[in-house]
Amino acid sequence: MAWMVGCTPDNDAQHDGGEGDAGDQHDASQDGGGDADGGGLEPPRCEAFPQCADDERGVDCQCISNLDRRCSYDDECRPEETCQEIEAGRPKVCIYEPPAPRGCPGEPGCEAGAQEVLLAGAASMIITPESFKAPPADGESDPGWEEEAMWLAGFSSGRPAIFCPEERIGCEGPECCVSKFAHDDLKSQIVVLRQDETTVAMVSLDVVGFFHTDIEALRARIPAELGIDHLIVASTHNHEAPDTAGQWGPGSPLPERSGRNPAFIERIFSQTLLGLEQAVETLQPADVQSAVLKPGVEGLAISDSRPPYIFDDNLPVVRLSAVDDGATIATLLSFANHPEVLWAGNQLITADYPHYVRHYIEQGLDAVQGAQGQELKPALEGLGGVTVFFAGALGGLINPGRGGALNYADEAFEGELRHSFEAADAVGQRLAMHVLQAHHGGELLPQNSPALSFRTTEFLTPIENAIFQVAAFGLKLIERDVYNAAQINAQRFYPGPPQVLTETSMVRLGPVAFFTAPGEVFPESLVGGYPGRASVWDPVIGDVEERRVEAVCGPDGMPLEEGEQGESPCVVRPDQENPPNFEQAPEGPYIYDRLDAEAMPFFIGLGGDFLGYMVPAYDFEAPQGTNAAPGSHYEETNGVSGQIQADWEVALEQLLRGEAD
Template sequence: AVLLLVLLLAVLGLFGWLYARSGGPYPDYAVDLVKPAPGAAVTPDPQFKVGVAMRDITPDLTQYDKFVDKNGNNKYEPAKGDYFEDTNGNGKLDAVWIAGFGNNRPAQGVHDPLWARAIAFENNGVRVVLVTVDSIGLFAEKIINIRKRLDPALNIDHLVVSCLHDHEAPDTMGIWSVGLERPFWRFDYGYMDLLQQSVADAAAEAVGNLRPAEAFMAETAVGPEGFMDDSRIPLVYDNVIRIARFVDPGTDNTIATMVNWGNHPETVGSRNPLLTSDFSHYWREGVEKGVAEPLGAPGVGGMCLYFQGQVGGLMTQLHTTVPHRNGVDKFREDSFEKAEALGDNLALATLRAIREGSRPMETATVAVAAKTFMVPVGNKLFSFAAFVGLVHPGWWKGHVRSEVNALRVGDLEILTIPGEIYPEICEGGVEAPEGRDFPIQPVEVPPLRAQMKGKTTMILGLANDELGYMVPKSQWDVKPPFAYGRDSDQYGEENSFGPDVPGAVHKASMEVLASLHKALGE
């Protein structure tokens, strides 16, 4: 009887601990922000201001164990003779685990630095900062942690953090740091602290660098041929690069160039052992410093910030043949040459649009609306992982907390999406094919971009959270008979939080856009 009582108390204690843990580190955190307030007089200051800063977030590999890859397959497999130098004597391989493809990808070097790049905007009493991070993704509680690291004296009204979904960067989500080949849980909390502090520091410095600016907008369509493929039916693309360039008033001196386009940074493939920002590196370098001959172009200087777009579907270049700008060479297999060719082509398209199609920004009002909302989790594995705090900590009766934002920077309107949204939800084209799992018509309508009112619009993916693939519910298809006459299901649902996520995100996005427009009197 005593033993049963002890066991009962132990079980109750375990459930109590799990329940207390299930709310995550910030159970009471919520955002409900609109600034300027609806109805308030919006009087732009004499000079619109912009500031930028960046921080290197590349891990120092000399601080990790070095392993010997006997067969050169870029995996740690002790059964095949691989071994490591245990520098701290803990008997475990302390490595930087690369995220994005399969598990067991220990980094063996650095091809190019990883960055957190921040841009601050200020006008009419509103100050916002946007940061783009060379990372696979960050869950909501990490964003909250970054915000709490900011000095209140900075007077930042809102911070947006968007990740590139880089498949050649360290695991920042805890998904790629587990495996049978090594100790079960090897998540790198030290690197996470470095990354979060670096993002906060970049945001703070960007505010400190605020200075008067003028802005120019541009856009240009690319591909999809030679740039990306949609690997899932229906084939819907957002193939437009949207550009915002900020310069010192009355000059051509660039402060920053923001670019927004959707594609997975995974050109070098799953067998690459080097940390890199993939094609993003060459794109940013090309915009800043220029693209070399043949058929190159000079850069515009300043800092280039690439904010990820719509990558669900999924948008990839893995099976794309990318042409070299010389018009002769072509690259299909995974390689840095292919990544460079893609990045250079994107840079050339961007530079051409800047020089041939830029239009000055006519207004300079800064405004922001932000909203916390609850997301139903239909994926049982992700729901359990959230409940116990392993993935996306913070679980409430089958829901997790997330966030959407809408911002206006003069003629530029920005919508943030907390994951990998399918382009048909934003651009139009959601279908209800025969064979779908749910006998419903499209839920995520109307298209989100059509609801945006800026002369230039950007939709930032993986912003302030990562809820995985957002498959339209009327296209959800894991049970036979399969849609589009297929013999098997398509890729996507297994990496989604569930079929009701995109509907919840769409609804919250519509609401936050309406709040922004109301605040601006539109």
């Protein structure tokens, strides 16, 4: 419960949904005290201290929502905020200004050293729920089961997890389950890097997203003796795991309550903390090999449902191996495709295709035999260690909806099998094939004495999406801190929309440039490739597999005049409703362009937060109520605002400038 700090009596009018002025009730200085010389008197404060709920705080003798940041005194705000008058006659507001970027080495506690020995450790932790209730079978009754259910995230609300049939537990094959509670285990995959006094930990969770508020809570629980200077937490954006955001709970078309299960959130925390301890305990001198592979899109179950059809097929791979014996400590990779091969009809908990990617990279691929027993493809030995899979630029919308999968044996999974465990397994084989072939073929190049450093910064961005505002302030589905706005009524805020605190980080390991974004970045923001514009790092431009449109466009990917028909892949359908105005598209430099010439980009999507789609400003069209704008504008209904992309780029540029300095 929240302790009620001082307040004045008889001020109900200030919190009845009107534009009452909570700030006018006090003449004292912002810190709540009178003049130090006795020249001013503090107004009377509450004699009673009523209790407030966990999601409330005390302001002027009342319990108000933590989401409403009005105030009268500094001590009614968070310690990092100050109570400020923005405009005379309007409510005072708790205001927070993010600090300057920080980084190591160079700051107190992480002083620069010789940067000769790199240490690495890794851990793989199971975060699958240990128990939950499934919906009762037809004709059965189980009152209250919904409260103990696991509501799966990523598609429509009201999708409860079910138990795996007993006959599928422990058998062999892609359809088989690891336990009653999951088809395959959800993981928290962890790698820790240390050099001199600088220690960075990176975590990938098999969930749809993890809020910055939750990440800060996790950081606060890390034991000081682990010596971790910075923790990056990212999500694979898995659409087949329990809801970690709150918006996919029971009820349809709108959830009736949050889908977050406190026991699942706590399991993520406790297992990740245990994994961080294990990774630090196993730190050992490590060598680094790395490369950016270019697998294209064939066989990877990829389609693009929003023009422009541009795909960043960068597949950065970093292998950390023990100096002593060459054994793999960890393999890190990033790839862009929504983990939703199983699609909306699945109700079994699974990590989707990233599970299979990790399995085959670690365990290897068997040889492919022909009908006569001849070897068509060789066996590829696995790398062992811990494989850490990160989401790439999968906004815009890179997904397996119409994509087809090919396994290592080039068997196709289309039609009824397109959204099956066999197809997810095939995607895992295909990605692992590229990684293992690169390793065994010597494409992963050694990095001699790579220097480790990081820079990170927090920034504020507005929640302008009315759907998200209703979810947070009205339905109370979303639990996270908001900043710098008083709630006047259900749809009005002062001095502007509520803001969320988020972050971006940059980790350098020699030439490898790990960098994060707090949501689903569109590939073209990284690589360009718009019609008539340049591109960087050779993206796949156009619907090259003709998943949505035949190759009937001109050489620039644009539809031709009526009556004309080209032979090139299209970047937009000829019949596209409300197509993007590519003349307004940015000309660059694109994000990969902004890295230094020697950098090997390793993008980590949904790193540090989960703010939804980051739509480029030139093509952003706000939702019309709860509906998307005409054409392909679904993404705007699931992103905080049209400002997030620009805010992120400004913050990232701060890190890049600091790196150059």
